Amino acid sequence: MSQDMDQVYSNSEDYEYVYQHPDDPSFWVEVARRRNAGNILELGAGDGRIAIPLALAGYCVTGLDISTNMLTAAAQAIEVLPEAVRARIKLVQANMIDFNIPGQQFDLAIVPSLSLQHLLTINDQLSCLRTTKTHLSSSGALVVDVFNPNLQIMADCAGPSPKVTRYIDTDTRTPGRHIIRYDSSVFSEKDHQLEVQQTIEYYQDRVMTHKTYNNQLGHMFFPRELELLFRQVGFTIAERWGCHAFSRFDSKSPRQIVVGILDEAKAVQGP
Numbered sequence: 001m002s003q004d005m006d007q008v009y010s011n012s013e014d015y016e017y018v019y020q021h022p023d024d025p026s027f028w029v030e031v032a033r034r035r036n037a038g039n040i041l042e043l044g045a046g047d048g049r050i051a052i053p054l055a056l057a058g059y060c061v062t063g064l065d066i067s068t069n070m071l072t073a074a075a076q077a078i079e080v081l082p083e084a085v086r087a088r089i090k091l092v093q094a095n096m097i098d099f100n101i102p103g104q105q106f107d108l109a110i111v112p113s114l115s116l117q118h119l120l121t122i123n124d125q126l127s128c129l130r131t132t133k134t135h136l137s138s139s140g141a142l143v144v145d146v147f148n149p150n151l152q153i154m155a156d157c158a159g160p161s162p163k164v165t166r167y168i169d170t171d172t173r174t175p176g177r178h179i180i181r182y183d184s185s186v187f188s189e190k191d192h193q194l195e196v197q198q199t200i201e202y203y204q205d206r207v208m209t210h211k212t213y214n215n216q217l218g219h220m221f222f223p224r225e226l227e228l229l230f231r232q233v234g235f236t237i238a239e240r241w242g243c244h245a246f247s248r249f250d251s252k253s254p255r256q257i258v259v260g261i262l263d264e265a266k267a268v269q270g271p
């Protein structure tokens with residue numbers, strides 16, 4: 001069953017904490033440059049964390065998201081930008097598995113930050129890829145960024161009891177603040193879903209000020225599975241990187257960042 005995204009992303013403080021050291025906004029700007037993309041569609045655009053740097057770099061971005069909370073946060077962040085930048089960003093509330101943005105052909109569709117992993121069934125995943133394909137220009141590309149499943153970690157999480165991992169972080173933006181996060185993870189071997197129950201404790205000068213709870217369910221795409229999904233809807237995988245530094249994908253890469261181009265475009269370009 002899919003989750004209610006307004007519930008998953010209800011706490012902006014947790015979201016800001018998770019993304020306090022991002023290395024991906026500049027990655028996506030570079031992807032846009034390499035694809036020579038004028039017009040970009042971001043699926044699962046959230047609070048505009050990626051869409052805004054793209055617009056600041058001069059690209060036109062349509063940010064699509066299902067969550068009212070996230071779109072409200074994005075609208076607030078966009079509101080304070082210079083008018084010329086604001087004019088390059090459009091927000092759309094829709095489900096990425098079935099959407100229609102009339103009159104638009106995008107040069108590039110992107111699904112950053114594991115957002116595709118929110119789609120849990122094969123039908124939803126295929127439907128998202130098919131719908132996206134209909135919104136691309138003939139030379140367009142779809143780029144998705146998902147985890148590369150680590151077999152050792154998955155095996156640990158498939159045991160009889162959840163695997164609990166503790167992370168301690170210093171919040172570099174707020175002096176005296178640190179954060180302790182506990183992830184309690186269960187991997188289902190049957191359907192390749194990873195369920196993570198998070199407890200996040202916020203401390204100021206070593207005293208806990210408050211605690212939040214979060215429950216995330218995500219599909220773990222194995223590399224050949226992702227390739228088959230792309231092929232099934234008519235995308236050829238043109239490139240595959242293993243992290244946001246554009247390193248080549250291999251079995252130990254933390255991420256799979258996959259560039260799909262339309263089969264028709266591949267046929268024109270040749271092998």
Ligand SMILES: C[S@@+](CC[C@H](N)C(=O)[O-])C[C@H]1O[C@@H](n2cnc3c(N)ncnc32)[C@H](O)[C@@H]1O
Nearest residue numbers: 005044045046049065066067095096113115118
């Ligand atoms: C991890 S956040 C990423 C947000 C943004 N791309 C970023 O990098 O900060 C995932 C986003 O995907 C959105 N999302 C999840 N399932 C969705 C769906 N079926 N349709 C549209 N958006 C969805 C969530 O609401 C959330 O904003």
